[in-house]
Amino acid sequence: MADELYRLTLHAAARGLRDGTFSSVELTESLLDRIESVDGRTGAYLTVTADLALEQAADADARRASGQDGPLLGLPIALKDVLSTAGVQTTCASRILEGFIPPYDATAVTHLKNAGAVTLGKTNMDEFAMGSSNEHSAYKPVCNPWHLDKVPGGSSGGSAAAVAADECLAALGSDTGGSVRQPAALCGCVGLKPTYGRISRFGLIAFASSLDQIGVLTKDVTDAALLLGALAGHDPRDSTSADEPVPDYAGELNADIGGLRIGVAPEYFGEGLDPQVGDSVRAAINNLLGLGAAEREISLPHTAYALPTYYVIAPSEASANLARYNGVKYGLSDPQATDVDEMMARIRGRGFGSEVKRRIMIGTFALSSGYYDAYYVRAQKVRTLIKSDFETAFQDVDVIAAPVVPSPAFDLGAKLDDPVAMYQSDIMTLPASLAGLPCLSIPCGFVDGLPVGLQLIAPPFAESRLLQAARAYERARGELAAPVKAIDA
Amino acid sequence: MSIDRSQVDHAAELARLELSDDERERLRGELGQILQAFEALNTLDTEHIPPTAQVIPLGNVERDDVVAGSLPLDAVLDNAPRVEDGQIRVPPVLDES
Numbered sequence: 001m002a003d004e005l006y007r008l009t010l011h012a013a014a015r016g017l018r019d020g021t022f023s024s025v026e027l028t029e030s031l032l033d034r035i036e037s038v039d040g041r042t043g044a045y046l047t048v049t050a051d052l053a054l055e056q057a058a059d060a061d062a063r064r065a066s067g068q069d070g071p072l073l074g075l076p077i078a079l080k081d082v083l084s085t086a087g088v089q090t091t092c093a094s095r096i097l098e099g100f101i102p103p104y105d106a107t108a109v110t111h112l113k114n115a116g117a118v119t120l121g122k123t124n125m126d127e128f129a130m131g132s133s134n135e136h137s138a139y140k141p142v143c144n145p146w147h148l149d150k151v152p153g154g155s156s157g158g159s160a161a162a163v164a165a166d167e168c169l170a171a172l173g174s175d176t177g178g179s180v181r182q183p184a185a186l187c188g189c190v191g192l193k194p195t196y197g198r199i200s201r202f203g204l205i206a207f208a209s210s211l212d213q214i215g216v217l218t219k220d221v222t223d224a225a226l227l228l229g230a231l232a233g234h235d236p237r238d239s240t241s242a243d244e245p246v247p248d249y250a251g252e253l254n255a256d257i258g259g260l261r262i263g264v265a266p267e268y269f270g271e272g273l274d275p276q277v278g279d280s281v282r283a284a285i286n287n288l289l290g291l292g293a294a295e296r297e298i299s300l301p302h303t304a305y306a307l308p309t310y311y312v313i314a315p316s317e318a319s320a321n322l323a324r325y326n327g328v329k330y331g332l333s334d335p336q337a338t339d340v341d342e343m344m345a346r347i348r349g350r351g352f353g354s355e356v357k358r359r360i361m362i363g364t365f366a367l368s369s370g371y372y373d374a375y376y377v378r379a380q381k382v383r384t385l386i387k388s389d390f391e392t393a394f395q396d397v398d399v400i401a402a403p404v405v406p407s408p409a410f411d412l413g414a415k416l417d418d419p420v421a422m423y424q425s426d427i428m429t430l431p432a433s434l435a436g437l438p439c440l441s442i443p444c445g446f447v448d449g450l451p452v453g454l455q456l457i458a459p460p461f462a463e464s465r466l467l468q469a470a471r472a473y474e475r476a477r478g479e480l481a482a483p484v485k486a487i488d489a
Numbered sequence: 490m491s492i493d494r495s496q497v498d499h500a501a502e503l504a505r506l507e508l509s510d511d512e513r514e515r516l517r518g519e520l521g522q523i524l525q526a527f528e529a530l531n532t533l534d535t536e537h538i539p540p541t542a543q544v545i546p547l548g549n550v551e552r553d554d555v556v557a558g559s560l561p562l563d564a565v566l567d568n569a570p571r572v573e574d575g576q577i578r579v580p581p582v583l584d585e586s
Contacts, residue, residue: 349507
């Protein structure tokens, strides 16, 4: 085992550190070697901070030697490049932020550092978290570790691939419309997006502020609970962070789920769903029923409207949030410019990639005079309907089970020239995002050798229940009969 | 819904986004296609539905009006392309005439 420490889960590695089987420095070296040997093929990282990681690992070993312990002490974790990291380049995978060194850490990063976690580096992503395939990174695409010609999903594609390829024990991502769950499903890892406001967004570079939420990508449910426990909580620096008590997610994890009412909505199992994906998700639901859960059919009648609703609201918010990138305070610059308007337009034209430009244009159009009511306000009203669908459903059920993505990972390049087809990939993750609900993806099978995920959705701040259901399923499911990953072949 | 070139030009100007002719032409087609997909929202009766701007039941959040520490000026200006006397320098914003 000593030579394959990089394959461990967070909780297994924590046990090894506690027992003195290996040190954090040994564990971190094992991961850095793994990154060295496979990252050229996955493209999961944009920046690897090896020296910093080894320094943090040595600190963690010293803390442990002095008698300290903690659930994340000495454990190597990767950070999506949308999170500000003091002294470490943060680009959002965009040319416009090339060379940007944040002067402060995101609150989530501060929490990890205080817990003694080791930060390995910054993971690749779709530029400014806009995309479903990670092909919109300005630097390089990410390949799916299971099949290197397939996309890993997006926008947290680098984080998902890094977890799947054992290039970190766990990773942070961000989810605006499915950007944690969708790549987790396509790469076969666990992806948890908590309730909007559960984790502080301070230092999370903004895409669509009413939707953005930090999430975690892990190898199993226990690790997701451990990480969420370290990250959740109110932060005076983010006024939208929730002042709700933080339960002991890991401690409560193994509760019995007998009597749990599981809602299944036909809207998620209709046209467009790959029948084999549907079968796999159905089998997972049956697994839960075998544990004493009860199935209830529910209706979420506005599900189909989530796609247009999201693609009005998110680009509108993005067009405002991305106004700050103009060559004045940071990033790409034009020192010869003599006219301020020209300078900004030129920097933005040069610095943003095609998908970001497309979304800025959609958002600017939807917010412009004469169209604001027809698009933006109408989408906000439909958002109310989508949210009420869930509120009604949760009067009768405890969690909702659904697919995450209509089909397994697609070929690199397959949807690059068809934005509407690309957006369809998010159709099953968007509704819970618009309603701000906690949700996760957990591997439930394979179709054509590629991973498939089960999505579970819970009411606001019911992360504990969500994780308990996922953990119960994971136990009942056991090890999936998985093919060998391309990255390990 | 079809979009004409002047609508693309207008949005690009509002967004301070320099685009090539090719980009404008491609965006004209794509925006038309995307706005077409938005038409589905018009099939719902939303007249009496209140809009949702954010999902959490939260009003204004205020803090005590006390001075707190902030980042050192040097750290903040480090990323700026043009700095002079502790300030960021930009081309003239107002016409001198």
